[in-house]
Amino acid sequence: MRRRVIWGMIYGYLGINLLMFLRFFFPRALYEPNTIFNIGYPADFSIGIDQRFLMTNRAWVVREPDRIFVIFARCTHLGCTPEWKPAENKFKCPCHGSGYDSEGVNFEGPAPRPMDRAKIALDPTGKMVVDTSKLFMDDPRAGVNQFNDPGAYLPV
Amino acid sequence: MAEENGDKKGTGLLDRVRQDITDLKDTIKEKGKDEIESLKEPEKSQLFRSVFRVKHDETPRNRALSVLSNVFFHLHPAKVNRDAVKYKFTWGMGGITFYLFIVLTFTGVLLMFYYHPSKVQAFRDILYLENDVPFGKLLRNMHRWAAHLMIIAVWLHMFRVFLTGSYKKPREFNWCIGVLLMVLTLLLSFTGYLLPDDQLGFWAVTVGTNMARATPLLGTEGPFGALLGMTPYNDVRFALLGGSIVDANALLRAYIWHCIAIPLIASIFMALHFWRVRKDGGISGPAPIMLESEIKEENRNRPVILRPSGMV
Numbered sequence: 001m002r003r004r005v006i007w008g009m010i011y012g013y014l015g016i017n018l019l020m021f022l023r024f025f026f027p028r029a030l031y032e033p034n035t036i037f038n039i040g041y042p043a044d045f046s047i048g049i050d051q052r053f054l055m056t057n058r059a060w061v062v063r064e065p066d067r068i069f070v071i072f073a074r075c076t077h078l079g080c081t082p083e084w085k086p087a088e089n090k091f092k093c094p095c096h097g098s099g100y101d102s103e104g105v106n107f108e109g110p111a112p113r114p115m116d117r118a119k120i121a122l123d124p125t126g127k128m129v130v131d132t133s134k135l136f137m138d139d140p141r142a143g144v145n146q147f148n149d150p151g152a153y154l155p156v
Numbered sequence: 157m158a159e160e161n162g163d164k165k166g167t168g169l170l171d172r173v174r175q176d177i178t179d180l181k182d183t184i185k186e187k188g189k190d191e192i193e194s195l196k197e198p199e200k201s202q203l204f205r206s207v208f209r210v211k212h213d214e215t216p217r218n219r220a221l222s223v224l225s226n227v228f229f230h231l232h233p234a235k236v237n238r239d240a241v242k243y244k245f246t247w248g249m250g251g252i253t254f255y256l257f258i259v260l261t262f263t264g265v266l267l268m269f270y271y272h273p274s275k276v277q278a279f280r281d282i283l284y285l286e287n288d289v290p291f292g293k294l295l296r297n298m299h300r301w302a303a304h305l306m307i308i309a310v311w312l313h314m315f316r317v318f319l320t321g322s323y324k325k326p327r328e329f330n331w332c333i334g335v336l337l338m339v340l341t342l343l344l345s346f347t348g349y350l351l352p353d354d355q356l357g358f359w360a361v362t363v364g365t366n367m368a369r370a371t372p373l374l375g376t377e378g379p380f381g382a383l384l385g386m387t388p389y390n391d392v393r394f395a396l397l398g399g400s401i402v403d404a405n406a407l408l409r410a411y412i413w414h415c416i417a418i419p420l421i422a423s424i425f426m427a428l429h430f431w432r433v434r435k436d437g438g439i440s441g442p443a444p445i446m447l448e449s450e451i452k453e454e455n456r457n458r459p460v461i462l463r464p465s466g467m468v
Contacts, residue, residue, distance in 0.1 A: 026395055027398055078362075095359055
């Protein structure tokens with residue numbers, strides 16, 4: 001009995017150590033670009049693709065006649081950053097050649113679905129706030145389309 | 157009285173010293189002879205024995221002992237089936253893999269003297285190594301090419317083992333260790349890919365770690381992942397990268413896995429792998445052949461099939 005208690009304590013101690021070791025690999029604080037950022041007034045954007053926030057926040061702001069939305073610049077194939085090619089009016093991923101139209105909808109290459117869109121909202125001063133940690137997806141295979149959900153776009 | 161005693165003592169001492177000197181001359185001569193003899197056969201000298209422990213008369217027993225009792229050789233079999241070690245049978249790929257691992261360890265440690273695993277420094281250090289460090293370009297390229305060759309050699313080794321059926325009983329366990337070693341080799345290659353911090357490595361690791369999103373249970377986009385509450389900030393990819401994007405933490409983690417953790421784990425499995433080769437009956441081989449001169453007279457008319465050494 002005493003022997004079992006002692007072995008239990010040793011295994012318990014080692015087990016807790018293992019859990020601590022595993023938890024150690026998940027940092028609490030991250031020094032990464034903020035996923036929530038302010039992009040200014042809707043009037044600052046003209047019709048088309050805006051690349052101002054690509055380098056800092058990995059996002060394109062797209063203005064269409066009736067709405068503004070934000071495409072999260074991550075290829076849905078394996079996560080590279082596509083390029084915007086104005087001359088060809090498409091997004092092209094350099095890694096494996098996926099192509100997306102000007103709304104971020106895939107039409108060539110291995111990408112399985114359109115690029116995700118980030119949450120967009122107006123703050124009390126009338127500026128737009130984007131959150132790339134809240135994404136809206138359109139996955140035809142799963143029959144999910146969140147692109148018309150509230151927050152996926154801003155009507156203008 | 158005192159003087160007499162002193163004189164006697166004096167002469168006695170002088171005689172004794174004379175005697176000692178003549179004795180010493182003889183012993184020096186003898187010792188000199190011994191020294192010269194031991195120079196002719198250095199392996200029989202006390203110095204040699206104190207280092208290598210085994211008396212080195214060329215007897216089969218001593219030859220076996222020199223392997224069995226040596227810290228570097230003890231993983232080796234004492235006797236090897238002569239046909240099993242032919243290169244046309246083994247291709248020498250396991251040995252070449254191990255040799256390349258040694259080369260990679262050596263050149264890798266030297267590269268560590270100039271490389272800083274930080275976002276600001278890493279790529280600059282690569283340029284520095286390539287262009288300015290004495291023999292830096294040679295070292296980096298040795299490391300790079302040896303890495304490529306090691307991957308090829310591992311696959312060819314596996315291919316040979318498969319073709320010769322060496323994964324079968326009693327070697328199943330060693331095959332499994334071999335598969336683990338192959339995975340570790342691929343992981344070494346993958347983690348080393350990010351270290352130059354260039355576009356090629358960055359996007360390769362981006363792609364590679366994005367696959368980890370699809371891990372069952374532990375990845376956000378994998379089966380049951382979302383049900384278990386996995387997000388990009390707590391899944392297995394997050395633990396690998398130390399963040400949600402391939403950034404400074406990912407570079408540092410790749411460096412530590414590449415330079416310390418994986419080589420250490422691989423070394424342990426390699427020792428086990430080599431030891432099991434011996435315990436499972438040596439290199440698997442074609443049916444052993446005896447030379448006619450080796451067959452004892454009384455056995456001459458009996459058909460001989462020898463088991464590989466160590467096989468029971």
